[in-house]
Amino acid sequence: MERKQEVSKAVIQRLPRYYRNICELKAEGEQRISSKALAERMGLTASQIRQDFNCFGGFGQQGYGYNIDKLQEELGAIMGLRTGxxxxxxxxxxxxxxxxxxxxxxxxxxxxxxxxxxxxxxxxxxxxxxxxxxxxxxxxxxxxxxxxxxxxxxxxxxxxxxxxxxxxxxxxxxxxxxxxxxxxxxxxxxxxxxxxxDSLMTLCHLVGAADEKREQNL
Amino acid sequence: MERKQEVSKAVIQRLPRYYRNICELKAEGEQRISSKALAERMGLTASQIRQDFNCFGGFGQQGYGYNIDKLQEELGAIMGLRTGxxxxxxxxxxxxxxxxxxxxxxxxxxxxxxxxxxxxxxxxxxxxxxxxxxxxxxxxxxxxxxxxxxxxxxxxxxxxxxxxxxxxxxxxxxxxxxxxxxxxxxxxxxxxxxxxxDSLMTLCHLVGAADEKREQNL
Missing domain, CATH: 3.40.50.720 (NAD(P)-binding Rossmann-like Domain)
Structure with a gap:
């Protein structure tokens, strides 16, 4: 898998999240996942996932979804997790x-x-x-x-x-x-x-937003 | 400042980063900053910053930049940092x-x-x-x-x-x-x-990318 030059920081920062979700899917016994199902799990869109993976040449075959073992290996290789x-x-x-x-x-x-x-x-x-x-x-x-x-x-x-x-x-x-x-x-x-x-401030905001929503639904 | 409904998760997660950078600018003695200068500091684009702030009604006046005290206060209020x-x-x-x-x-x-x-x-x-x-x-x-x-x-x-x-x-x-x-x-x-x-894997990837770049420049 050849790494294309100058992949955006945003894509790079999503790679560990992809990798973590793929590891979890593997632990759950899954062997294959569609970009749609992966998108739902991660709160992204399927087209975003395909776009991100295309930065590295793409990992799937249209209509067949991604092989989880292969995806884990390729994402790990891109991040250099096994370079010691x-x-x-x-x-x-x-x-x-x-x-x-x-x-x-x-x-x-x-x-x-x-x-x-x-x-x-x-x-x-x-x-x-x-x-x-x-x-x-x-x-x-x-x-x-x-x-x-x-x-x-x-x-x-x-x-x-x-x-x-x-x-x-x-x-x-x-x-x-x-x-x-x-x-x-x-x-x-x-x-x-x-x-x-940053993470705790995000929580602070989300708690406020959830409170507002509850009040509106009362 | 009225909070518009259903601001995207991505915007919400950027709020603490905005807030942190504004606090740092204040500590550095700054009183005003343009969306362009803030964008450069944060590795974003000026248009993205304006778009994000517009989700909350916008905080600046075209051409005058943002007042740092005011921006700190308003971002803090949106996140609910002073609601105890x-x-x-x-x-x-x-x-x-x-x-x-x-x-x-x-x-x-x-x-x-x-x-x-x-x-x-x-x-x-x-x-x-x-x-x-x-x-x-x-x-x-x-x-x-x-x-x-x-x-x-x-x-x-x-x-x-x-x-x-x-x-x-x-x-x-x-x-x-x-x-x-x-x-x-x-x-x-x-x-x-x-x-x-996630953070350490990102570092792993970035170290690999920086190594490649150095090798190419040799």
Whole structure:
């Protein structure tokens, strides 16, 4: 599957949702799904799905729907989930430990190598099988092991400085939980920001809209 | 500002991003911004921004740009950020504690009342000023205090059953970190799912795309 150049960010951000739904369908025992049924499940239109998939050459045969095994494999290949990329995690506080203990990094395409923290009480401990190492050994570790990306679960104030240092040492992507803008545009290093507040504000709005609807129906 | 009926989900999900960028602009000391400048900052088009804002009656005057204070206030009002809604958190494990300690609930429109857990070692402890209460007292608490929404940071297997119980007792929205589909469609109770894996898969894809680009430029 050849990747066409310059697929829009919106399409790229839908790929994981497609992949997740396909994985769920597979777990439910399905083998085939039409673009119409997939659209209903995901709250999209069938034509949008066909358009998105066409960015990558399309995966189905008109009228036959999509083979779920094949779709899972091809979407996974497009996202590079099986290319064996590696990650380190910086900051083993509550959020960091929650990820270390519970998050399935390998299902999202990364082998988590280890975590780093400056707190002596955490250094040497293991969470979810991942060792916390001293922040003093970070630079040496990066030079020896060349991890691809770093997960930032450090306090927000330090984030831009630390992120810049990581990129200078060869880190090629950042998963940023700090809420801080890392200002790395132009360096060619992708940053995925997790803005939990966006999600909670959306909920706030939806609760208000649902309340209004209920009142109107009374 | 009257809310027009049935604004699309895509627009609603962009509102928090608008709001966040406007808050950042305000913090940077800006007072006014054009749809063009806002579009560039956010990676959208100016016409999309005008179209989105028109769903709510529009906030600007042609040629004058948007007043940042006013836009912040109006976007906040649309999302209902100052309506004093309340939340409880279920599950004070690492992720729950990370939210209790660090997440600014009130900035996203909710007063967090307290947390619940079944672990006796956690009950009575406070994190970020929020008390952890016994899960045995949850039903009574909901009846007395009528919280609007619940944050689910419990293990995933239990989530659909517990979510259904919460809704039966009057909870009107769920912020779902469990990764489990809660199957509440049709009950009129909005659910915001936080799928961290979607974000990491997107990063995986972007790192691959950036690598390809670098190789082509060599």
């Amino acid at each position: 990329r590696t990650a380190i995690l910086l900051g083993a506080g509550n959020l960091g430990r929650a990820l270390l203990n519970n998050f399935n990094f390998s299902a999202s395409g990364f082998e988590l190598l280890c975590a780093f923290d400056a707190n002596p009480q955490l250094i040497g401990q293991r969470f979810g099988g991942h060792e916390v190492r001293s922040a003093d050994t970070l630079v040496e570790f990066i030079e020896c092991n060349k991890p691809d990306v770093a997960v930032l679960t450090i306090p927000r104030g330090d984030a831009p400085r630390i992120a810049r240092g990581l990129v200078e040492r060869g880190i090629r992507g950042l998963w940023n939980f700090t809420g801080e803008d890392l200002h790395l545009e132009g360096l060619g290093v992708p940053v995925e920001n997790v803005h939990l507040s | 809604r309340t939340a409880i958190l279920l599950g004070a494990g690492n992720l729950g504690r990370a939210l209790l300690n660090n997440f600014n609930f009130s900035a996203s429109g909710f007063e967090l009342l307290c947390a619940f857990d079944a672990n006796p070692q956690l009950i009575g402890q406070r994190f970020g000023g929020h008390e952890v209460r016994s899960a045995d007292t949850l039903v009574e608490f909901i009846e007395c205090n009528k919280p609007d929404v619940a944050v689910l940071t419990i293990p995933r297997g239990d989530a659909p059953r517990i979510a259904r119980g919460l809704v039966e007792r009057g909870i009107r929205g769920l912020w779902n970190f469990t990764g489990e589909d809660l199957h509440l469609e049709g009950l009129g109770v909005p659910v915001e799912n936080v799928h961290l894996s």
